[in-house]
Amino acid sequence: MKKSGLGVLIFILAAGGACLAQSQQEPSLGDLAKQHHDKKPVKVFTNEDVATSSPAPAVENVKSAAAGADATPEKKDDAGSSDKKAPAAKDAAKSNDSPEVAELKQKLSSYKEQQEGWKKSAKKYQDLLATESSDFRRQMYVDALEGDQHNIELYQDKINQAESDLAKAEKTPNH
Numbered sequence: 451m452k453k454s455g456l457g458v459l460i461f462i463l464a465a466g467g468a469c470l471a472q473s474q475q476e477p478s479l480g481d482l483a484k485q486h487h488d489k490k491p492v493k494v495f496t497n498e499d500v501a502t503s504s505p506a507p508a509v510e511n512v513k514s515a516a517a518g519a520d521a522t523p524e525k526k527d528d529a530g531s532s533d534k535k536a537p538a539a540k541d542a543a544k545s546n547d548s549p550e551v552a553e554l555k556q557k558l559s560s561y562k563e564q565q566e567g568w569k570k571s572a573k574k575y576q577d578l579l580a581t582e583s584s585d586f587r588r589q590m591y592v593d594a595l596e597g598d599q600h601n602i603e604l605y606q607d608k609i610n611q612a613e614s615d616l617a618k619a620e621k622t623p624n625h
Contacts, residue, residue, distance in 0.1 A: 547620075548619070550619050551616065551619045551620055554612055554615055554616040554619055555616060557612050558609065558612040558613060558616060561605050561608045561609045561612055562605075562609060564605055565602055565605035565606065565609065568598050568601045568602045568605060569598075569602055571594075571598045572595055572598035572599055572602065575591045575594045575595040575598060576595060578591050579591040579592065579595065
């Protein structure tokens with residue numbers, strides 16, 4: 451009898467020790483929830499956050515990377531500004547136009563630049579499509595070209611709307 455009582459006691463102590471070891475290794479669900487709640491929220495980017503980017507720089511970077519040493523740096527004038535069309539848009543905005551007209555001119559210029567970027571990208575895919583022999587790549591170029599042409603049309607609609615708004619804003623007298 452003493453042997454069986456000692457066996458039961460050893461079994462209970464061993465089982466209790468195993469339960470205690472198991473509960474110390476795994477955190478409770480409450481602890482996990484607190485840890486998850488203490489973390490910083492993740493920034494979610496939407497189309498509005500990234501819609502201001504233009505495909506033109508990406509296309510230019512790809513072309514300059516592919517060209518290697520043949521790529522020539524952009525020419526700058528004495529003031530250090532580039533020869534791009536942006537200074538012309540800034541000059542138009544600096545004139546005696548109302549803030550609304552200046553903003554519309556800036557939007558119009560931006561839309562035209564972005565449309566040009568999409569046109570360059572479409573031209574690149576047309577050139578690649580003309581020389582590609584792989585059916586898979588040809589299909590990829592066709593899909594990309596269709597997307598670029600769709601974007602060109604979208605920007606043309608934006609340009610038309612901005613030109614219409616600009617014409618209305620220029621007709622209204624300044625207050």
